[in-house]
Amino acid sequence: MTETYRSSKNRITGVSISSIITAFHCPRRYYFYSAIESKPSERYSICKQISCMGPEATEEELWENICIIHPDIADEKRSFLKECLKATRNIPLRPWTETDILVRSDRAGIHGLLDKYNAATGEYALTRCTNAPNKGCWPDDALRAAAFLICLEETCTTKVEGMYIEYIPSGIVRYYKPTPKDRRMVLQLIHKVRDIDKGGFPKKPLSPPCSGCSFLEQCQQNKPQRLSFFFKK
Numbered sequence: 349m350t351e352t353y354r355s356s357k358n359r360i361t362g363v364s365i366s367s368i369i370t371a372f373h374c375p376r377r378y379y380f381y382s383a384i385e386s387k388p389s390e391r392y393s394i395c396k397q398i399s400c401m402g403p404e405a406t407e408e409e410l411w412e413n414i415c416i417i418h419p420d421i422a423d424e425k426r427s428f429l430k431e432c433l434k435a436t437r438n439i440p441l442r443p444w445t446e447t448d449i450l451v452r453s454d455r456a457g458i459h460g461l462l463d464k465y466n467a468a469t470g471e472y473a474l475t476r477c478t479n480a481p482n483k484g485c486w487p488d489d490a491l492r493a494a495a496f497l498i499c500l501e502e503t504c505t506t507k508v509e510g511m512y513i514e515y516i517p518s519g520i521v522r523y524y525k526p527t528p529k530d531r532r533m534v535l536q537l538i539h540k541v542r543d544i545d546k547g548g549f550p551k552k553p554l555s556p557p558c559s560g561c562s563f564l565e566q567c568q569q570n571k572p573q574r575l576s577f578f579f580k581k
């Protein structure tokens with residue numbers, strides 16, 4: 349039987365790691381988000397340029413490149429570039445030989461773009477445009493690392509136990525080894541994303557991050573749908 353999907357993206361390519369992360373924050377948000385065109389993050393592009401810059405790079409050169417990537421970027425965003433450059437001035441960002449590496453796991457049916465790989469040491473790194481937590485990494489970064497590791501385990505001949513996470517705005521780099529709990533959560537979320545892609549409307553999680561959510565109105569309008577669910581029983 350042919351399955352019908354709300355979005356053709358994940359049917360063709362498998363579940364993207366970014367879909368898993370959006371569903372982790374709130375499955376409903378993923379439901380709404382998957383139906384619209386996503387806008388690339390300017391903050392992420394700024395951090396990525398810093399993460400991959402050469403030792404001689406100047407703020408001017410970095411900003412010129414960012415303007416090529418995002419022709420409509422507002423001048424005010426340059427202050428974020430300045431702050432990030434200041435934060436990372438004295439920290440050793442992870443060296444790399446390849447960037448934006450497409451990795452996938454046919455077993456788990458997921459794929460994603462890994463930020464950095466260094467062939468000389470065999471290390472991998474994620475670049476984040478958020479501040480670092482007081483210790484370790486944020487829960488969504490733990491899931492990112494776990495999902496990428498699941499992909500790498502299918503293609504790498506050497507064992508990879510963890511990866512570096514660069515928190516560019518804080519100028520902090522941490523190493524994280526995903527746990528079995530992280531992997532279990534990734535597997536659960538893959539199923540959740542697949543269900544939503546097939547048209548399932550997810551229930552609200554117990555404590556959703558609704559404050560500032562751009563789908564608040566749509567989400568509230570869907571309340572009657574939740575009530576009708578009870579009448580069906």
Ligand code: SF4
Pocket residue numbers: 374375376377552553556557558559561562563564567
């Ligand atoms: S309003 Fe709350 S429950 Fe609804 S999509 Fe946004 S975060 Fe999720």
